[in-house]
Amino acid sequence: MSQVPPKRPLTLRDVSEASGVSEMTVSRVLRNRGDVSIATREKVQAAAKSLGYVPNKIAGALASQRVNLVAVIIPSMSNMVFPEVMTGISQHLENTDLQPVIGITDYLPEKEEAVLYEMLSWRPSGVIIAGVEHTDSARAMMANAGIPIVEIMDVDGLAVDSMVGISHRRAGRKMAEAILKYGYRSIGFMGTQMPLDHRARKRFEGFTEALAKGGIEIADREFYSGGSALAKGREMTQAMLERSPDLDFIYFSNDMIGAGGLLWLLEQGIDVPGQIGLAGFNGVDLIDGLPKRLATMDACRKDIGQMAAQIVADRWTEGAVQDPVSHVLTPKLSLGDTLKRK
Amino acid sequence: MSQVPPKRPLTLRDVSEASGVSEMTVSRVLRNRGDVSIATREKVQAAAKSLGYVPNKIAGALASQRVNLVAVIIPSMSNMVFPEVMTGISQHLENTDLQPVIGITDYLPEKEEAVLYEMLSWRPSGVIIAGVEHTDSARAMMANAGIPIVEIMDVDGLAVDSMVGISHRRAGRKMAEAILKYGYRSIGFMGTQMPLDHRARKRFEGFTEALAKGGIEIADREFYSGGSALAKGREMTQAMLERSPDLDFIYFSNDMIGAGGLLWLLEQGIDVPGQIGLAGFNGVDLIDGLPKRLATMDACRKDIGQMAAQIVADRWTEGAVQDPVSHVLTPKLSLGDTLKRK
DNA sequence: CTGAAAGCGCTAACAA
DNA sequence: TTGTTAGCGCTTTCAG
Numbered sequence: 049m050s051q052v053p054p055k056r057p058l059t060l061r062d063v064s065e066a067s068g069v070s071e072m073t074v075s076r077v078l079r080n081r082g083d084v085s086i087a088t089r090e091k092v093q094a095a096a097k098s099l100g101y102v103p104n105k106i107a108g109a110l111a112s113q114r115v116n117l118v119a120v121i122i123p124s125m126s127n128m129v130f131p132e133v134m135t136g137i138s139q140h141l142e143n144t145d146l147q148p149v150i151g152i153t154d155y156l157p158e159k160e161e162a163v164l165y166e167m168l169s170w171r172p173s174g175v176i177i178a179g180v181e182h183t184d185s186a187r188a189m190m191a192n193a194g195i196p197i198v199e200i201m202d203v204d205g206l207a208v209d210s211m212v213g214i215s216h217r218r219a220g221r222k223m224a225e226a227i228l229k230y231g232y233r234s235i236g237f238m239g240t241q242m243p244l245d246h247r248a249r250k251r252f253e254g255f256t257e258a259l260a261k262g263g264i265e266i267a268d269r270e271f272y273s274g275g276s277a278l279a280k281g282r283e284m285t286q287a288m289l290e291r292s293p294d295l296d297f298i299y300f301s302n303d304m305i306g307a308g309g310l311l312w313l314l315e316q317g318i319d320v321p322g323q324i325g326l327a328g329f330n331g332v333d334l335i336d337g338l339p340k341r342l343a344t345m346d347a348c349r350k351d352i353g354q355m356a357a358q359i360v361a362d363r364w365t366e367g368a369v370q371d372p373v374s375h376v377l378t379p380k381l382s383l384g385d386t387l388k389r390k
Numbered sequence: 391m392s393q394v395p396p397k398r399p400l401t402l403r404d405v406s407e408a409s410g411v412s413e414m415t416v417s418r419v420l421r422n423r424g425d426v427s428i429a430t431r432e433k434v435q436a437a438a439k440s441l442g443y444v445p446n447k448i449a450g451a452l453a454s455q456r457v458n459l460v461a462v463i464i465p466s467m468s469n470m471v472f473p474e475v476m477t478g479i480s481q482h483l484e485n486t487d488l489q490p491v492i493g494i495t496d497y498l499p500e501k502e503e504a505v506l507y508e509m510l511s512w513r514p515s516g517v518i519i520a521g522v523e524h525t526d527s528a529r530a531m532m533a534n535a536g537i538p539i540v541e542i543m544d545v546d547g548l549a550v551d552s553m554v555g556i557s558h559r560r561a562g563r564k565m566a567e568a569i570l571k572y573g574y575r576s577i578g579f580m581g582t583q584m585p586l587d588h589r590a591r592k593r594f595e596g597f598t599e600a601l602a603k604g605g606i607e608i609a610d611r612e613f614y615s616g617g618s619a620l621a622k623g624r625e626m627t628q629a630m631l632e633r634s635p636d637l638d639f640i641y642f643s644n645d646m647i648g649a650g651g652l653l654w655l656l657e658q659g660i661d662v663p664g665q666i667g668l669a670g671f672n673g674v675d676l677i678d679g680l681p682k683r684l685a686t687m688d689a690c691r692k693d694i695g696q697m698a699a700q701i702v703a704d705r706w707t708e709g710a711v712q713d714p715v716s717h718v719l720t721p722k723l724s725l726g727d728t729l730k731r732k
Numbered sequence: 733c734t735g736a737a738a739g740c741g742c743t744a745a746c747a748a
Numbered sequence: 749t750t751g752t753t754a755g756c757g758c759t760t761t762c763a764g
Binding site for chain 3: 059060061071072075076079081103104105106107108109110111112113
């Protein structure tokens with residue numbers, strides 16, 4: 049039933065001519081809007097299908113001033129964490145006409161600003177953006193965009209509009225408190241270089257703060273950037289224990305380097321968590337299946353994605369300008385098998 | 391320097407009025423097109439900046455019939471493989487004015503069709519799509535879109551237009567040949583349920599085919615879906631060895647379940663690769679840092695992304711309709727530490 | 733170097 | 749239930 053391949057993309061007019069129905073009515077059929085008789089509806093659908101017509105949303109968006117796109121701006125795709133947030137967002141948006149569009153910042157503020165500018169120029173119906181730290185210019189763009197803006201993952205800061213996340217400072221504190229409670233005293237920290245990863249930095253700050261409150265200071269620390277997290281965890285754990293053999297706990301800034309550390313310790317026949325305890329952060333499924341379950345704290349990634357999407361979707365359907373919303377979620381601590389010593 | 395937050399997004403006209411320069415000239419300045427005197431240029435830039443003007447690409451695209459977007463359609467983001475392809479694509483496109491936009495299909499043909507339709511309705515400048523299996527309708531849409539279409543990852547099939555990837559059937563064969571060459575004879579296979587993952591299926595087919603040529607039949611096999619790949623690898627390896635204790639090799643359809651299997655075997659004190667050899671597929675960095683390096687085959691993910699992006703970018707800049715291109719890459723086998731027995 | 737006019741393909745609003 | 753008329757905010761084209 050298909051036609052000759054067209055050079056010029058088909059337009060409504062083509063469908064209109066092929067079906068003998070006005071452009072306007074064709075448009076109504078194709079969008080399922082307004083009342084159209086079954087007869088014409090079918091005629092139009094048949095014509096559109098046999099021609100292989102694909103609507104032009106650019107023109108549609110310009111005319112209707114509505115764009116069914118939600119800009120999602122995240123630092124990276126290879127971090128494990130963000131795909132899960134995306135899953136939550138997609139899941140919620142599937143019930144709506146909205147579609148997520150992803151932009152990547154590589155943790156760079158200037159790139160974030162550029163990506164935001166680029167995405168706003170498509171006039172999306174909302175923005176979901178990771179973190180609360182942005183350039184002044186980015187902040188201004190968001191404040192002036194006239195669309196819902198949801199800052200996610202982190203609530204330690206001021207939101208432009210709405211906000212869904214956890215307090216990483218508190219997460220760090222809670223982990224420190226658990227570690228102290230279980231009697232560990234000589235504690236090392238290992239994580240990514242943090243100038244750009246604000247959430248990791250806040251966890252670290254909360255962590256040291258709570259330790260200080262317990263009269264303890266970090267016994268050793270090391271930061272890395274680049275490379276396989278698993279391999280880094282392995283190497284750095286070895287190096288740190290050679291340097292500071294008295295450590296009885298290591299707090300890793302994410303589960304993957306924690307997994308690397310865990311594997312190395314087990315290989316050495318070191319008793320975990322008896323001789324040394326371990327904890328990571330995120331609660332990623334990916335490492336289910338290690339010899340021992342790493343203690344960790346769930347960052348509520350999927351929930352965050354869903355709730356953020358919901359805020360945007362609600363404003364989209366209800367149309368009205370609504371008040372900013374803030375949801376502060378509480379991460380759950382899992383002791384796993386590596387934070388148990390009493 | 392910033393103004394009162396506008397309800398209505400700003401238009402070129404606003405900048406025109408604020409700067410006392412015609413809309414047309416403002417447009418030229420903002421796009422860096424045509425000759426504009428330095429004086430007016432600066433006047434316009436100042437006005438645009440102080441107002442916080444963000445161009446409307448929807449209108450721009452409609453007027454110019456040019457959209458700087460490339461549709462990238464992949465099955466999943468949580469597969470590790472696809473983020474890496476994306477990295478390759480992004481890297482190449484960063485040198486151009488093009489921007490990738492991602493669509494996810496969840497390995498469902500109907501969803502792929504829907505996503506493709508949605509994306510084509512934004513009139514992108516090209517499509518990069520995983521795999522060569524598509525519904526007839528999807529294939530027709532691509533053939534009629536009048537833009538470069540690059541099917542990636544897999545070259546075992548007919549392309550609509552261009553194609554960049556590896557032969558998974560050949561990859562399976564090569565792995566089988568290596569395994570036989572090293573003297574393994576009782577071989578198990580473990581992988582994802584494959585009706586929808588054509589690439590995994592083709593590897594499996596190539597694998598069994600090459601074994602058959604060597605007079606060997608798969609001794610055991612098992613397929614899974616869902617769950618943490620690492621955990622599945624662990625459980626299924628245990629189950630398979632209880633069922634078929636004579637196995638001397640297991641070929642896993644991806645590195646993550648292979649890693650799970652490896653960890654379990656090492657915990658049991660089983661000699662790898664002496665008593666049993668292992669291999670995975672993909673060559674993901676993620677598992678660098680395991681106690682032993684898993685034998686695997688690199689799927690050339692980043693290269694594939696870069697080459698695909700290049701095909702689209704070339705046509706974008708050179709304008710002219712060009713001939714379809716096919717690049718067949720050759721995956722490299724790594725023996726690692728788990729495929730060595732002689 | 734700058735400006736005016738005429739659309740791009742569609743949909744809101746109104747008329748029939 | 750269907751059709752007509754004006755744009756949406758830009759850029760192309762052509763004229764100064």
